[in-house]
Amino acid sequence: MKACLFEAKEKYVICDIEKPVPQKDEVLIRVKVVGICGTDIHILKGEYFSDFPLIAGHEFSGEVVEVGEEVTQFQPGDRVTADPNIFCDKCYFCKINKNNHCLDSHVVGVTQNGAFAEYVAVSEKGIFSIPDHLSYSEAALAEPLACVVYGIRRSGIKPGEKVLIFGAGAIGLLLMSLLKMNGASQVVMVDISQKKLDFAKKMGASEVILNNEDGEKKLKAIAPFGFELVADATGSPRVMERELQFVEPDGTFLVFGVAPIGAMMKVEPYDIFRRDIRVIGSYAVKKTMQYSINLLASGKIQVKNLISSTYPLEDFEKGIQDFYYDPDHMKIQIIP
Numbered sequence: 001m002k003a004c005l006f007e008a009k010e011k012y013v014i015c016d017i018e019k020p021v022p023q024k025d026e027v028l029i030r031v032k033v034v035g036i037c038g039t040d041i042h043i044l045k046g047e048y049f050s051d052f053p054l055i056a057g058h059e060f061s062g063e064v065v066e067v068g069e070e071v072t073q074f075q076p077g078d079r080v081t082a083d084p085n086i087f088c089d090k091c092y093f094c095k096i097n098k099n100n101h102c103l104d105s106h107v108v109g110v111t112q113n114g115a116f117a118e119y120v121a122v123s124e125k126g127i128f129s130i131p132d133h134l135s136y137s138e139a140a141l142a143e144p145l146a147c148v149v150y151g152i153r154r155s156g157i158k159p160g161e162k163v164l165i166f167g168a169g170a171i172g173l174l175l176m177s178l179l180k181m182n183g184a185s186q187v188v189m190v191d192i193s194q195k196k197l198d199f200a201k202k203m204g205a206s207e208v209i210l211n212n213e214d215g216e217k218k219l220k221a222i223a224p225f226g227f228e229l230v231a232d233a234t235g236s237p238r239v240m241e242r243e244l245q246f247v248e249p250d251g252t253f254l255v256f257g258v259a260p261i262g263a264m265m266k267v268e269p270y271d272i273f274r275r276d277i278r279v280i281g282s283y284a285v286k287k288t289m290q291y292s293i294n295l296l297a298s299g300k301i302q303v304k305n306l307i308s309s310t311y312p313l314e315d316f317e318k319g320i321q322d323f324y325y326d327p328d329h330m331k332i333q334i335i336p
């Protein structure tokens, strides 16, 4: 099968490799659409907990073509997507319902081969059906949306609260939409791309602010005391350092964007103490995949217009170029 293999740091190749054989508990999927995620870029740069060589790609949808002998819920022809986080359901954390901290987890496209390929084999535990009216392209956004659903739960957003989001890419916009559905009275978006901000405004942002010298002044003018919730969707420690000041006293700072492992940011502990700031993380997906699919299937969350480019697997390089050099890019998808 054709695959994009990450061979080493910053090195990948489109090649022909053996099609995976599904294990007893696995489903073999013909990948229809797979999104490029910031995490894939971290993996490629050697900034994540993956090892090389690896076929990355964890945001995907496709059709079941083969099932292992122990698989009971799926059969060839089924349209599916997957929660790439496969939990053991036996360890300390799994037993106390903290599955996303599973001590023996396997992550498709991160610790085992993923979907930048024609086929991917995934444990039945991670497979979810998608309705016929949901396109494969939309369904490939179910995983990032599931992360956002988990993040919203973590955030503890309450009706009427004011929200500030840094980063108006696909993830920032999904956060915005879901926070509005959950009662935020105001969602202000900040980005370095005016094009993204214009789009955020069209999608319902209360205000949009270009992140330049004047940006911080404008934010202070909009909310002199800050925002109950400030969420980062940039993953940039340099940007995050500047974000904490906008959290209202007794407010929450949600670290949603993924920073490179080992990267540091400067924080004044006294400021966190004095202003009663909560700092909250949100790692991956915790049993929120079905809710994400429900939101997509019902049309409550629209993702079609979040896709900025689509390339065949042979043109993976173009997708990477868009990611690195086009500040206006949103979700980039690959058709293997």
Ligand SMILES: [Zn+2]
Residues within 6 Å of the ligand: 037, 038, 039, 058, 059, 144
């Ligand atoms: Zn992702």
Ligand SMILES: [Zn+2]
Residues within 6 Å of the ligand: 087, 088, 089, 090, 091, 092, 093, 094, 101, 102, 103, 104, 105
């Ligand atoms: Zn476990």
